[in-house]
Amino acid sequence: MTNFGGPNPIGGEQPASWPSPGAAPHSYPAPPQPWQQPAAYGPYPQTPPPAPRRSSNRRRVILTVSGAVIAIVVIVTGIVVVTNSSGPSGPASAGDTVRGYLEALARGDAQTALSYAISPPPDTTLLTDDVLKKQQEKAPISDIRIVESTDTGQVHVLVNFGDNALDETLFLKQAGDGSWKLPSAALPVDFRKDEAGARGKLIDAVTLYGKPIPASGRPYVFPGPVEFGSSNPNIAVDIVNPVYLLGNLEYGVNVDYSFTITDAGKEAVKKAMMPLVQQCAQSTELSPPGCPQQLGAGGMGGTAAWTAPTTLDEVTFTGDIDNTGRQSVTGSIVYTVTLTGSVFQWVNHPLPVGFQGYADMTTQPPGFTFYTG
Incomplete structure (x- = not known):
């Protein structure tokens, strides 16, 4: 029989106080006295005894705690990553x-x-x-x-x-x-259309990068340069410094603008003038009403025969289009006239007639009116 070593080796002589098998022990055996000869130890076992159960539980606790720490680190890391991610829905700063x-x-x-x-x-x-x-x-x-x-x-x-x-x-x-x-991510560019009066019709023709602006006359644009134009070929819109930047984002800008007549517009005005010039030539009066011809005394009333020119080469467009949408037009119209006077006779006489008038640029095509005294 194999004996395991210790103070009371298994298989050795039992101490006198050891309880009989099957009886419940009343006390632990007393340790040997110093004068007693210790009992002999048996040989070492071939394999080490199994580790105590308490050590196994300890390792299990350590592993459980370590796993919990790792899980917490992963969760916290995930929270940090989500919190620090930047984008339109939730930037970090x-x-x-x-x-x-x-x-x-x-x-x-x-x-x-x-x-x-x-x-x-x-x-x-x-x-x-x-x-x-x-x-x-x-x-x-x-x-x-x-x-x-x-x-x-x-x-x-x-x-x-x-x-x-x-x-x-x-x-x-x-x-x-x-x-x-x-x-605001965009800024309003305000033409103040509600204060523009008749010129509001010109604002309706304004375009931005080729696209019409809204009926309010207050388009919103992103910061940067803006290219304005006109859908009306007879007028051009001129903007002072059309570059709007970050400093304009919150409040926007009131546009400093003006309208000018284009070359196409000038030709359109001359075309609008011609029927009036021809109509004035049909009169036999020295000074037809509503017309630029104003001959003084010396001629005989009702004897004038006017011939209208075929072209209007001496026409000048003065200044910008005003706040009422009118373009000032001046110049000279060269009629020919046959006229009998008290002391003279004109036959097909060239007669330059100065005039002043305005073109209504709010309509397309424009209209024209002579100023008469």
Whole structure:
């Protein structure tokens, strides 16, 4: 029989106080006295005894705690990644919003650019990829640098719009979801049509990059250069410094504009004048009513025979189209006249007649009226 070593080896002589088998022990055996000869130890076992159960439980606790720590790290890491991700729906900072907005403008992405605003503009007619890309062709956005972004939404940015190097401070607002948004992603360009009077009809002809502006006369555009034109071939719209940048985003601009007559418009006015010139030639009066001919005394009334010219070469267009939509026209019309006077006789006599009048440029084709005293 194999004996396992110890103070009371298994298989050795039992101490006198060891309880008989089957009886419940009343006390642990007393240790041997110093004077007693210790019992002999048996040989070592061939394999080590199994580890105590407590050690196994300890390893299990360690593994469980380690797994929990790893899970917490993964969850926290995921939260950090989600929180720090930037985009139009939830940028990490106000500076991220400004950078994202400018990058969207630079690549011609109108919808993404608009998503960085706290609210959409009332009119998006001209806020399209097509118009935005044309703006970028004229003045590409480059070298975006966020100098400072505060936790109150103030952003100091440096950026180039073509040859325009901008140094701007923008003030953003916090949306309901906590993300930072621009007050507006587009700016209103206001022609003040409600104050324009008759000239409001000319504003209706204004185009922006070939597209008509809204009936309000207040189109919204993205920052950058704007190319204005006219759908009316007789008039041109002239805009003072049509480049609107980041500093105009919040409040927009009142457009400083004027209208001028085009070469096609001048020809249209001359064409409108000709029936009146011919009508005035049908009179036999020395000074037909509503007409430019004004002959003084000396001729005999009712004896004038007027012949109208076939061309109007001495016509001058003075100044811009005024606030009433009128273009001032002056010059000379060369009639020929046959006239019997008290002391003279004219036969097919060339007679330059000076005139003043105006063209109504609010209609197409324009109308014409002579000024008469």
